[in-house]
Every structure is written in structure tokens, then in C-alpha cells.
Amino acid sequence: MARHHLQSEPTSRLAIWARRMAAFAFVASFLAVIIVRSGLLEIRPALATFAGALAIAVVALVLALAAFVVIWTEGLAGIGAALTAMAVSLALLAYPAYFGLKAYRLPWIYDITTDPIDPPRYEALARLRVRDANPITYAGLYAAEQQRAAYPDVGPLGTNATVQAAYDAALAVVNKRRWRIVDARAPQAGRREGRIEAVARTPIMGFRDDVVIRVRAEPDGARIDARSSSRYGSFDFGTNAARVRGLMNDIEDAIRAQKPERPPPTQQPAKKSTGKKDQPKR
Incomplete structure (x- = not known):
């Protein structure tokens, strides 16, 4: 009985590298946040690490978009890897992008x-x-x-x-x-x-x-x-x-x-004495 070998579709290398770089950017960003919050290192190297991770996320997003084009035109596999890379990259870039938009409307003060x-x-x-x-x-x-x-x-x-x-x-x-x-x-x-x-x-x-x-x-x-x-x-x-x-x-x-402070009790004025004793009623 003859055996039929099913050949799997080749996977887009752009999608694979996009997912790898997105994963690396996520790990680097997470470590940068941990370093800043814990104070293990000075803040400037930690911020440089975070900025580098965001740059890698941008590259991963570009690779994911290019992978979509290649997958569509050449019929390659890897749509899941490209989607994962795009989702991770957008999640990392959303936070700084939001503050970047605010920078146009706010003064440069601290x-x-x-x-x-x-x-x-x-x-x-x-x-x-x-x-x-x-x-x-x-x-x-x-x-x-x-x-x-x-x-x-x-x-x-x-x-x-x-x-x-x-x-x-x-x-x-x-x-x-x-x-x-x-x-x-x-x-x-x-x-x-x-x-x-x-x-x-x-x-x-x-x-x-x-x-x-x-x-x-x-x-x-x-x-x-x-x-x-x-x-x-x-x-x-x-x-x-x-x-x-x-x-x-x-x-x-x-x-x-806050509970208002109670005012001091006011003293009643003393009754003036008439000098006469009360006579019992008859």
C-alpha cells in the first residue's frame, strides 16, 4: 500500500523573527520596570534599557507587517506568529504612545x-x-x-x-x-x-x-x-x-x-437671690 506524504507549507521567516524580537522586547521592558521600581541600578541605565526595548518592539512591528505581505503573496505559513508579534509590539508601544500624544498639549516643565x-x-x-x-x-x-x-x-x-x-x-x-x-x-x-x-x-x-x-x-x-x-x-x-x-x-x-470640635458648654447665669426665704404655701 502506497504511503502519501503530506508536505507542510513553509513558514515565513519574517514572522518567526518578528515573534522572537517581540518576545525579547517584552522581556527587556519587564526587566527595566523591575529595575526601576526596585532601585537595583541607577535610573538612567534602566531608562536606556526600556527605550531600547521599545525600539526593538518597533522593529518587531515592522517585521510583522512585512510578514503579512509575504504570507499573503506567497501563501506561506506563519500568520499566528505574525499576529502574536503585532499584538505584543502594540501592547508595549501603546503606553509611551499615549504619553507622547499628551506631550504636544503640555508645557515642558517638571x-x-x-x-x-x-x-x-x-x-x-x-x-x-x-x-x-x-x-x-x-x-x-x-x-x-x-x-x-x-x-x-x-x-x-x-x-x-x-x-x-x-x-x-x-x-x-x-x-x-x-x-x-x-x-x-x-x-x-x-x-x-x-x-x-x-x-x-x-x-x-x-x-x-x-x-x-x-x-x-x-x-x-x-x-x-x-x-x-x-x-x-x-x-x-x-x-x-x-x-x-x-x-x-x-x-x-x-x-x-472630620468631626467638628464640640464647643465648650455655656454656663447658665446664676439666679439672683431675693434675700427672702420662700414661704411655705398655706
Whole structure:
């Protein structure tokens, strides 16, 4: 009995290489994120690794598109490999592409504050910044004008609560957000303002951003100012403005949720004595 040999269709080499490069880009991106979040290496080599992985993802996407053309014209196998490479590459490139589109509408700044005239200063956090990080001093009028034009809703928070209540609300919000508190000093009447310095991290890459909150007493309550800045890079993609905006909203909600202090009980005025004893009724 004669045997029939089934010959399989040749697989497109472009599809195979596209899938390999997409897999390599995914692994490199994952390792870069782990390195940045764990702090195993300095941030610049980790960012260079991440940028290289994205470049490889672009090459894998181009190879996948070329593989589709070859598969269609020559009838080769490998459509699954090409589809996998395209899906992985697009997934890796979607996140930076989203922030790239935002860059066209946002100013090239990395430091946001609610008080550009007298911004809260970094004290404890200043000692944590290395030499190649961004400076701790505020950029001044130029950055303030750009911030005002792009984020007009970012401003200080005024409240009729006491300065201690405002400080407690701010501290509770920072703890709820699980920021790493570096320094926290409660306000003292007539002596010092309340200050909270903390380190916040971005959701995916885990970049460390510095945050300082200042609470000052006002004649009719308290004023809360905040400042958030990136340690590295001259562009923050709007992250610091969104952080300050959300922080002030959360502090305002926390102040409203506080139980109002009970006023001291008022004393009833004593009844005047008539000097006469009450006569028993007959």
C-alpha cells in the first residue's frame, strides 16, 4: 500500500523573527520596570534599557507587517506568529504612545506648586537627591507662567478649619496614598508651620517624585500649599499637576469628613437671690 506524504507549507521567516524580537522586547521592558521600581541600578541605565526595548518592539512591528505581505503573496505559513508579534509590539508601544500624544498639549516643565511666588521648599528631600537629579530650587517666573496657562485649576486650599486639623487631614491623605514620609512636623502656634515631605511613585514605572505640603495658619483658618516635582527628566507628562490637583481635593474631602470640635458648654447665669426665704404655701 502506497504511503502519501503530506508536505507542510513553509513558514515565513519574517514572522518567526518578528515573534522572537517581540518576545525579547517584552522581556527587556519587564526587566527595566523591575529595575526601576526596585532601585537595583541607577535610573538612567534602566531608562536606556526600556527605550531600547521599545525600539526593538518597533522593529518587531515592522517585521510583522512585512510578514503579512509575504504570507499573503506567497501563501506561506506563519500568520499566528505574525499576529502574536503585532499584538505584543502594540501592547508595549501603546503606553509611551499615549504619553507622547499628551506631550504636544503640555508645557515642558517638571515642577508644579500651588504657590509660585513662595513655593514650599524641600529640606529633608533635598538631602536625598543625587547630583545628576533635577535641582531642588523652583524654576521661577517662566515655569509659573507655563503652569498657569496649562493648569489654571492648580492652586492653594483655604479652609476655616484650625491649622492642626488641616495638618492632620493632610497627613491622613498622605498615609492613605502610601507615600513614603521622609519628614513630618506638626504646626506650633506662633512658632512654625506644618510641613510634610514624602516620596510618591508613578503607577507603572515607579519613578520617584518628591512632594512637600505646607500648612500655615490664617486669621480665619488655615492655608494649605503643595509642591510636586520629578527627580529626573525635564518633562513630566502632566503627572505632577494631576498629583497636586488630586491631593488638594482629597485633603479638602478629609477636612470635611472630620468631626467638628464640640464647643465648650455655656454656663447658665446664676439666679439672683431675693434675700427672702420662700414661704411655705398655706
